[in-house]
Amino acid sequence: MTTTLSVVESAKRQAAYRAVDEHFPQHARFVGIGSGSTVIYVVERIVHLGRDVTDSITFIPTGYQSKELIINGGLKLGSIDRHTELDIAFDGADEVDPYLNCIKGGGACLFQEKLVAICAKKFVVVADYRKLSPSLSTHYAPGIPIEVVPPAATHILSRLITLGAVNPAIRMGGTSKAGPCITDNSNFIIDAPFPDGFIPSPSSPLSHPHKPLSPALSATPVNAAAVERGGERVGGMDILGKEGGHPGAAVGMGVGSNEKVEELARALKSIVGVVEHGIFWNGDRKPVVAYFGMEDGRVETRGCLFLFSFDIQTPQALNPIIPSCYGSDVEDALPEKKFHMCTNISPGTLEYSTSTGLYPAVWIFEATQSTEPTTQNQWTQSKTPHQITTSHPKDDDTAKPMHACLLQVNLAWIQNRPKTAHQPTTGRSCSFFPPTQQPIPNMSSSSSRRPTLTRLTRYDTPDADQFVLLHATPTSAVRPLDLKLHATEGERAFATNITQSKIYELRARSYTGTSEDLEKIFLALLLKQDVGVERGVELAAAVDAKGVTLTVRQDIGGIKQRIAALQIPEGEVEIPIFEWAVEACGDLNSGSTQLGSLQRKVESQEKEIEALTKQLKDLAVFKKEHEEMLLVKFSELLNSKKTKIRELSRELEVRGGDAVSSKAESPIAEDESEVAEPAPTRGRGGRGRARGRAKAAAPPRKRKPIAPPTDSESDSFAKMDTGSKGRPSPDDETEDSEEEAGPSRGYLRQDARSDRSITEDEDELPPVRRPIAFTIKKPDPEPEWTPDEDVEMDEPLPAQPARIGGRTKSGGGKGKKPAPPPTSRGTGRVTRSKPQEPSPSPPPSPPANDNDETGDSEDEEL
Numbered sequence: 001m002t003t004t005l006s007v008v009e010s011a012k013r014q015a016a017y018r019a020v021d022e023h024f025p026q027h028a029r030f031v032g033i034g035s036g037s038t039v040i041y042v043v044e045r046i047v048h049l050g051r052d053v054t055d056s057i058t059f060i061p062t063g064y065q066s067k068e069l070i071i072n073g074g075l076k077l078g079s080i081d082r083h084t085e086l087d088i089a090f091d092g093a094d095e096v097d098p099y100l101n102c103i104k105g106g107g108a109c110l111f112q113e114k115l116v117a118i119c120a121k122k123f124v125v126v127a128d129y130r131k132l133s134p135s136l137s138t139h140y141a142p143g144i145p146i147e148v149v150p151p152a153a154t155h156i157l158s159r160l161i162t163l164g165a166v167n168p169a170i171r172m173g174g175t176s177k178a179g180p181c182i183t184d185n186s187n188f189i190i191d192a193p194f195p196d197g198f199i200p201s202p203s204s205p206l207s208h209p210h211k212p213l214s215p216a217l218s219a220t221p222v223n224a225a226a227v228e229r230g231g232e233r234v235g236g237m238d239i240l241g242k243e244g245g246h247p248g249a250a251v252g253m254g255v256g257s258n259e260k261v262e263e264l265a266r267a268l269k270s271i272v273g274v275v276e277h278g279i280f281w282n283g284d285r286k287p288v289v290a291y292f293g294m295e296d297g298r299v300e301t302r303g304c305l306f307l308f309s310f311d312i313q314t315p316q317a318l319n320p321i322i323p324s325c326y327g328s329d330v331e332d333a334l335p336e337k338k339f340h341m342c343t344n345i346s347p348g349t350l351e352y353s354t355s356t357g358l359y360p361a362v363w364i365f366e367a368t369q370s371t372e373p374t375t376q377n378q379w380t381q382s383k384t385p386h387q388i389t390t391s392h393p394k395d396d397d398t399a400k401p402m403h404a405c406l407l408q409v410n411l412a413w414i415q416n417r418p419k420t421a422h423q424p425t426t427g428r429s430c431s432f433f434p435p436t437q438q439p440i441p442n443m444s445s446s447s448s449r450r451p452t453l454t455r456l457t458r459y460d461t462p463d464a465d466q467f468v469l470l471h472a473t474p475t476s477a478v479r480p481l482d483l484k485l486h487a488t489e490g491e492r493a494f495a496t497n498i499t500q501s502k503i504y505e506l507r508a509r510s511y512t513g514t515s516e517d518l519e520k521i522f523l524a525l526l527l528k529q530d531v532g533v534e535r536g537v538e539l540a541a542a543v544d545a546k547g548v549t550l551t552v553r554q555d556i557g558g559i560k561q562r563i564a565a566l567q568i569p570e571g572e573v574e575i576p577i578f579e580w581a582v583e584a585c586g587d588l589n590s591g592s593t594q595l596g597s598l599q600r601k602v603e604s605q606e607k608e609i610e611a612l613t614k615q616l617k618d619l620a621v622f623k624k625e626h627e628e629m630l631l632v633k634f635s636e637l638l639n640s641k642k643t644k645i646r647e648l649s650r651e652l653e654v655r656g657g658d659a660v661s662s663k664a665e666s667p668i669a670e671d672e673s674e675v676a677e678p679a680p681t682r683g684r685g686g687r688g689r690a691r692g693r694a695k696a697a698a699p700p701r702k703r704k705p706i707a708p709p710t711d712s713e714s715d716s717f718a719k720m721d722t723g724s725k726g727r728p729s730p731d732d733e734t735e736d737s738e739e740e741a742g743p744s745r746g747y748l749r750q751d752a753r754s755d756r757s758i759t760e761d762e763d764e765l766p767p768v769r770r771p772i773a774f775t776i777k778k779p780d781p782e783p784e785w786t787p788d789e790d791v792e793m794d795e796p797l798p799a800q801p802a803r804i805g806g807r808t809k810s811g812g813g814k815g816k817k818p819a820p821p822p823t824s825r826g827t828g829r830v831t832r833s834k835p836q837e838p839s840p841s842p843p844p845s846p847p848a849n850d851n852d853e854t855g856d857s858e859d860e861e862l
């Protein structure tokens, strides 16, 4: 056991030392330090480098343990929340597959480990031989570590089971911690074993390794490269980011395995509550190289080899293929360090720079599912975007034949190449170019790499005919502002190259924007890209003895403020005016075509707007008509209700008259006549008319008729409502109950009951007085209406005690308060009128007269 341990520890140490020796950057400023037992040796080796190397470096930990390691090693401690661009990160791993996909998180630090890894230009894994695995989740028994927000743990456990995890469980804190293990971020860790290398339940999409998840995904195949040297495999990986895809078809790499990793990684990430999972894959970050200390004391490396990728211009473009290199360190991936990377990219040729010289690209094969390279000695032009060719270098004299194959080309990914935290660098060492989901707008399309010709106004002369022609040719497919600039003012020639990384250095002192803003400005002005630059920003030129000065400036209220300037020195260059003219004509033609199609689009949209406007107008008319129709219907309905109420009132009046007459001789009747004395009215409408009606209807005897409605009651329906305002308030009822029960009570109660039978039906409730929208005020009564009809229309409601006292509670008959419907309540029930105060000298109600009809007009209007 002791022996085994020492072998393992020794293997870890060997791997860590080799990794540091071979990868520690010379001028590193920020270095990520991972977690685990192997990383201890990484720090140990870094400390060996000496203070003159390490003192200028800040070390970024991935958790508490590595923080301690850094401090104890006497190294300068930084933090990932302050430094997000690291030169390199070293970390351990729990399992590594041939693609360099890793499982990490055995030490519960996976979240910060991933964060540090994605922030590092280069991510190097150190491990011992036990971590080498043919397929993830076959060697590392605990399963995929997943950091989860504690309240979501139960939910996540069940989701994991549906994804095919077998007995996923919350990791416990061990003997020294009761309960779950808590991460540095106060979360839980769930370990989810997916046995058999991610073969999940049959119902899961993950169980169909060859079934593309979606057409979009299947259209973006994996790019896989394998490198063999003299038959011995020295490295392999899928080299480009991808949205999803086919099984990686790299030679001998377990077809399908990579796809499963990706699918599982995505599936895990999509579960609510999952903070991060421990799969380090191409979609976030996997190492460019992994070092494994072997049992026999050797160190094996697995490198991710990136040979080159292609940028495809449209077939119409002059140069169909401009290959460029952006990838991981080929040099690092190959222990032999025989070649570095492709350089000297120009249309039609591809050369590799190796330590022994330049080699033209020679192997070409179509980027299909083919796994066998097709050897040719030249570039073939791409006829369609799917016929991409690739190549690998001709071997030099000293090395054995090398076969590299780019098995599939992820066109979609290349064409919409995502922006990355770390732009690839040119030169001997090339950074890994991890994919993200964000495409760079307009930067990677083929059109963005076409040369542009711009006529610039000269600001050094008032002569408007003087100008400078500026021709910009992109030289990199990755950095759009790496440009070759040629200019002429007609006689002299000027030339220079600019690089995107130096653009910010061209800024004026007063410029306060970011480098990104400035890049946008240059993209807009030099490459005519639509990247949303402020108005008034322009490029102008001045010519002097030294050359042409291009000035980027902004017109702010007539004042030109300088943003940046760039000198193009005079040079011995040829100005291919004819080619420029051809390009300009081509641009003009395609511009005109575009304009034409845009104009047609505008026209059709205008027509659409016209049709919609007409539709809107029609709708407005229809709405109006509909409203009017509703209004008419409503008024008809109300009138019919009124008619019904009138009939009922009349019936009640008749019945009331009988009742009174039958009691005319009793003393109570006298009382009643006193109580029923109507209140003085304000001489308007209803009451007078009602009185008139009462006179006409009642037998001619000395009995007060049923109290006519007050103004408010007899007012037009336009002043009524069926709402709650028409209901009695508790006050009303109290006051009602205070009314004296006179001989008329039985009569009144009877009325009240009758009334109640009406009022209980919501529809039958007379509306309270309030202005309503549908009232159409007519200035005059309808001529064909006879006064009688008018009176009919305004027939008061059945007698109510409100009138007994001569006026209503409602504002002394001012009609402000809704006329409550009558009700009955026990023996003392009376109508809902307020108790009536006897009027000091109640004038007799005036007989119905012509004036009465004035108030009727409102009814008529309905």
Ligand SMILES: O=C(CO)[C@H](O)[C@H](O)COP(=O)(O)O
Pocket: 034, 035, 036, 037, 038, 039, 091, 092, 093, 094, 103, 104, 105, 106, 107, 108, 109, 110, 113
């Ligand atoms: O991912 C990790 C911690 O979260 C470790 O890097 C991983 O567990 C490897 O550890 P060791 O080097 O001790 O084997």
